[in-house]
Amino acid sequence: MKAVRFVNPEGETRIGALGEDGTITDAGAAGPQGFVPTTLAWDALQQADGPTHKAEDVKLLHPVVPNKLIGIGLNYRSHAEESQLEIPAVPVIFAKFSSSLVGHGAEIVIPREETRPDYEGEVAVVIGQGIYRADEAEARAAVGGIAAINDVSGRRAQLETPLRQFTLGKSFDTFSPLGPCIASAGGVDLADLDLRTTVSGEVMQDANTRDLIFSVVELIEYISAGVTLEPGDVIATGTPSGVGDSRSPKRYLREGDTVEIYVEGVGTLSNPVRNER
Numbered sequence: 001m002k003a004v005r006f007v008n009p010e011g012e013t014r015i016g017a018l019g020e021d022g023t024i025t026d027a028g029a030a031g032p033q034g035f036v037p038t039t040l041a042w043d044a045l046q047q048a049d050g051p052t053h054k055a056e057d058v059k060l061l062h063p064v065v066p067n068k069l070i071g072i073g074l075n076y077r078s079h080a081e082e083s084q085l086e087i088p089a090v091p092v093i094f095a096k097f098s099s100s101l102v103g104h105g106a107e108i109v110i111p112r113e114e115t116r117p118d119y120e121g122e123v124a125v126v127i128g129q130g131i132y133r134a135d136e137a138e139a140r141a142a143v144g145g146i147a148a149i150n151d152v153s154g155r156r157a158q159l160e161t162p163l164r165q166f167t168l169g170k171s172f173d174t175f176s177p178l179g180p181c182i183a184s185a186g187g188v189d190l191a192d193l194d195l196r197t198t199v200s201g202e203v204m205q206d207a208n209t210r211d212l213i214f215s216v217v218e219l220i221e222y223i224s225a226g227v228t229l230e231p232g233d234v235i236a237t238g239t240p241s242g243v244g245d246s247r248s249p250k251r252y253l254r255e256g257d258t259v260e261i262y263v264e265g266v267g268t269l270s271n272p273v274r275n276e277r
Contacts, residue, residue, distance in 0.1 A: 026050025037144030075238025104180035116155035120239035121197030207240030
């Protein structure tokens with residue numbers, strides 16, 4: 001099953017079931033958190049019987065509005081190698097402001113001050129049940145769904161501070177496209193998902209979660225030791241090699257680009273890029 005949050009032709013924000021043919025069946029009004037992938041929410045989505053819309057007739061929004069949007073740095077072996085950094089002994093955790101979220105099709109807007117805007121295709125994990133100090137089984141059970149996320153990164157802002165504080169450069173408005181849907185995680189092998197990033201038709205990142213340094217389950221165990229993960233919280237699990245800042249020559253985002261993030265079992269998240277006016 002796949003869930004979306006969308007604006008219908010009447011201007012109402014709704015939850016919908018995304019079919020294999022790309023049509024969206026209305027499942028009811030969206031609450032303030034959008035689609036939170038609890039067991040009850042998936043059960044309700046399966047019963048969706050409202051009007052059916054073509055995708056081009058609605059506006060897709062980011063499917064969930066998380067209380068916490070958590071980023072993971074340096075979590076693919078290939079990315080650590082291209083960055084010429086040692087494999088971390090523990091997960092690298094940072095925060096992204098939820099105000100940076102946008103949905104499928106929305107513009108990524110590069111602030112005037114940002115000279116090194118970069119893309120980072122990632123698998124996003126959406127928490128489906130509250131968890132604190134999870135063990136392995138509890139951590140896996142807490143995964144309510146997966147999505148694609150672009151951890152757009154302003155490298156100038158990210159790297160110009162002495163301690164390389166990530167939060168600002170990772171949290172500019174529009175710098176967290178998420179979607180196009182949340183796919184159910186039931187029966188999904190989170191340790192074997194294909195991930196691909198394309199910028200204006202050129203494949204930049206092509207990887208599989210087999211290359212993760214810390215698995216999804218390990219990340220949830222680590223984070224929940226001290227932080228309660230709540231339904232709807234999102235973890236962006238890290239990006240593989242191929243980011244623009246590590247290329248020669250470097251390949252930053254520029255006006256007119258379109259960034260596409262494909263996650264196996266989810267689909268493709270696509271966003272155009274423009275400069276701030």
